[in-house]
Amino acid sequence: MKQLVRSQGFGAIIGVVAMLVVFTLIDFSGWWTNQTVANVSQFTAILAFVAMGQALVIMTKEIDLSVGSVYGLAGVAFITLEPALGVPGSFVLALAIAALVGFLQAIAVVKGELPSMIVTLGGLFAARGIIYVWTGGSVHNFSPAARSHPMTRLLGGELFGIDAAILWLITVAAILGLLLWATPFGNRLLATGGSRESAESRGVRTDRIKIAAFILCSLLAGFAGILTLCNQPQTHVTLGENMELEAIAAAVIGGCLLTGGRGSILGAILGALIVVSFRYELIALGAPSSWYITFIGAVLIVAVIFNQKLARFLGHSA
Amino acid sequence: MTNTHPLIQVKNLDLHFGAFHALKNVSVDFHAGELIGLVGDNGAGKTTLIRVLCGIYAPSSGEVFFDGKKIEKFHPKLAIDQGIETIQQSVGLCDNLSIARNFYLGREPVKRILGIPFLDFAKMREKSTRVIRQFGLRDNVSADDEVERLSGGERQSVKIGRAVEFMNRVVIMDEPTNHLSVREREHVNELAVQLKEQGLLVIYITHDIFQVHKLADRVVIMENGAKVADASTDAMTAEELEEVIRQGGRLVEKREAV
Ligand SMILES: Nc1ncnc2c1ncn2[C@@H]1O[C@H](COP(=O)(O)OP(=O)(O)O)[C@@H](O)[C@H]1O
Ligand SMILES: [Mg+2]
Numbered sequence: 001m002k003q004l005v006r007s008q009g010f011g012a013i014i015g016v017v018a019m020l021v022v023f024t025l026i027d028f029s030g031w032w033t034n035q036t037v038a039n040v041s042q043f044t045a046i047l048a049f050v051a052m053g054q055a056l057v058i059m060t061k062e063i064d065l066s067v068g069s070v071y072g073l074a075g076v077a078f079i080t081l082e083p084a085l086g087v088p089g090s091f092v093l094a095l096a097i098a099a100l101v102g103f104l105q106a107i108a109v110v111k112g113e114l115p116s117m118i119v120t121l122g123g124l125f126a127a128r129g130i131i132y133v134w135t136g137g138s139v140h141n142f143s144p145a146a147r148s149h150p151m152t153r154l155l156g157g158e159l160f161g162i163d164a165a166i167l168w169l170i171t172v173a174a175i176l177g178l179l180l181w182a183t184p185f186g187n188r189l190l191a192t193g194g195s196r197e198s199a200e201s202r203g204v205r206t207d208r209i210k211i212a213a214f215i216l217c218s219l220l221a222g223f224a225g226i227l228t229l230c231n232q233p234q235t236h237v238t239l240g241e242n243m244e245l246e247a248i249a250a251a252v253i254g255g256c257l258l259t260g261g262r263g264s265i266l267g268a269i270l271g272a273l274i275v276v277s278f279r280y281e282l283i284a285l286g287a288p289s290s291w292y293i294t295f296i297g298a299v300l301i302v303a304v305i306f307n308q309k310l311a312r313f314l315g316h317s318a
Numbered sequence: 319m320t321n322t323h324p325l326i327q328v329k330n331l332d333l334h335f336g337a338f339h340a341l342k343n344v345s346v347d348f349h350a351g352e353l354i355g356l357v358g359d360n361g362a363g364k365t366t367l368i369r370v371l372c373g374i375y376a377p378s379s380g381e382v383f384f385d386g387k388k389i390e391k392f393h394p395k396l397a398i399d400q401g402i403e404t405i406q407q408s409v410g411l412c413d414n415l416s417i418a419r420n421f422y423l424g425r426e427p428v429k430r431i432l433g434i435p436f437l438d439f440a441k442m443r444e445k446s447t448r449v450i451r452q453f454g455l456r457d458n459v460s461a462d463d464e465v466e467r468l469s470g471g472e473r474q475s476v477k478i479g480r481a482v483e484f485m486n487r488v489v490i491m492d493e494p495t496n497h498l499s500v501r502e503r504e505h506v507n508e509l510a511v512q513l514k515e516q517g518l519l520v521i522y523i524t525h526d527i528f529q530v531h532k533l534a535d536r537v538v539i540m541e542n543g544a545k546v547a548d549a550s551t552d553a554m555t556a557e558e559l560e561e562v563i564r565q566g567g568r569l570v571e572k573r574e575a576v
Contacts, residue, residue: 201404202423202425261412
């Protein structure tokens with residue numbers, strides 16, 4: 001319990017509870033329907049993948065602005081390469097493309113000693129540009145055969161009456177949580193973000209840690225794109241646009257500090273839940289959809305202040 | 319010295335930080351089983367010199383030999399693998415991590431489950447606190463507490479404990495007694511002598527010549543990035559060496575003018 005309270009995700013737990021109470025009070029009948037719960041959890045699962053990857057990168061004191069484009073690029077690759085490679089083949093290649101983007105950006109950051117903000121902003125534009133060129137701006141679909149392929153169903157359908165995306169999220173989150181909290185790699189990743197100099201002086205190869213974090217982040221974003229398209233196998237050029245902002249917001253709401261070294265996987269997931277819930281509920285309540293961005297901004301700022309006060313109260317820096 | 323060839327040999331080392339000339343043609347030998355006092359005023363270049371030895375900085379020119387072999391690549395990991403353990407000044411601890419996690423950072427003990435290396439938390443907690451307690455960690459501080467919450471002395475005790483746990487062939491202590499109480503200070507000084515008697519090379523950095531003269535076999539004095547004296551403690555008294563430090567700056571300038 002003490003561990004939980006002191007973990008970075010604790011603020012997000014309080015946030016989720018508070019949000020659910022408020023939504024229940026103002027819109028009980030609209031919020032607690034099967035339809036709403038199913039949609040919100042589905043969207044949350046997708047965003048949570050991207051947010052978890054973002055959280056890993058932020059924990060190393062870097063940032064990845066390219067995740068929305070990588071999400072789109074992997075999705076487009078998965079659909080357009082399928083006729084040639086089949087579902088499993090295009091799945092692997094789409095993930096490989098995502099990993100390659102992450103790797104190239106990481107090399108520029110680590111070896112070129114460039115700020116990740118700039119490098120991944122470049123990555124955001126470059127990957128989006130490739131999507132436009134590749135698709136020629138047109139919409140691509142899966143063939144009926146590809147739609148009914150077992151792998152497509154395993155990634156995009158339902159298992160035991162639950163959206164596959166949610167089951168995948170639980171599985172991957174558990175693995176990432178263990179990786180971060182209970183392995184030497186996780187210890188070194190947090191150390192790299194906490195104090196790169198100190199980690200280096202203990203023999204940690206912080207360059208390699210950062211490269212691994214960027215690759216993981218791109219892989220998770222790519223996987224989220226593939227999951228989305230397995231569910232609705234249709235690409236468009238704007239796939240994943242602005243997702244980087246939602247993912248960063250989710251990670252930060254979930255307790256990740258942009259100063260590095262602090263954050264949690266659970267927090268990123270809960271942060272994603274908060275972002276998605278606000279989007280969904282505002283639209284459900286009839287607010288113009290454009291207001292949602294403003295709201296997320298407000299939630300983000302409130303969350304940062306709240307996490308900071310909470311951290312101070314619990315006795316560690318924010 | 320007892321050994322024929324030096325364990326660490328530094329030859330004509332120069333290091334520039336941009337336009338700043340931090341190490342000037344430094345040559346010095348260190349032997350196994352020696353306790354060396356590395357002394358000099360603040361800013362003399364002591365920390366910079368030992369950060370080359372432990373792989374943090376690469377020299378601009380000059381050579382370093384370890385056990386007779388020339389060092390080609392400088393990285394802390396390589397130095398650690400060769401058996402150089404360092405109590406760093408001002409770096410070495412990650413505030414966001416617990417004591418146990420800091421203690422084993424980079425060399426975490428693992429338990430394999432299905433071949434996957436998981437941190438051995440029980441060992442990390444138990445061993446780190448047992449070692450650090452000897453150097454002034456209070457009983458109410460646990461291995462799970464973040465380093466951020468520790469006092470200066472407690473932070474230092476974590477670094478010292480860690481060096482003891484991993485000591486191998488060389489232990490470098492960069493102003494190790496900073497923030498420590500008198501009793502803990504004595505403990506660290508005894509430790510330095512013990513390590514030396516076990517055959518390790520101990521490099522003890524301080525700006526207090528009187529403190530280190532009592533412990534050391536040899537004292538190396540630095541000033542303005544250059545070595546200005548290198549003498550056995552049998553050959554020179556602390557007072558004489560202090561005089562050298564006082565004169566040091568002038569000596570360097572004289573030598574540079576030549
Ligand atoms: N990373 C660095 N970049 C620039 N200058 C440095 C750096 N590290 C040390 N210096 C400078 O080098 C000089 C020697 O520093 P240092 O080796 O820390 O001295 P000492 O340990 O003897 O007190 C100082 O003038 C310091 O400001
Ligand atoms: Mg110093």
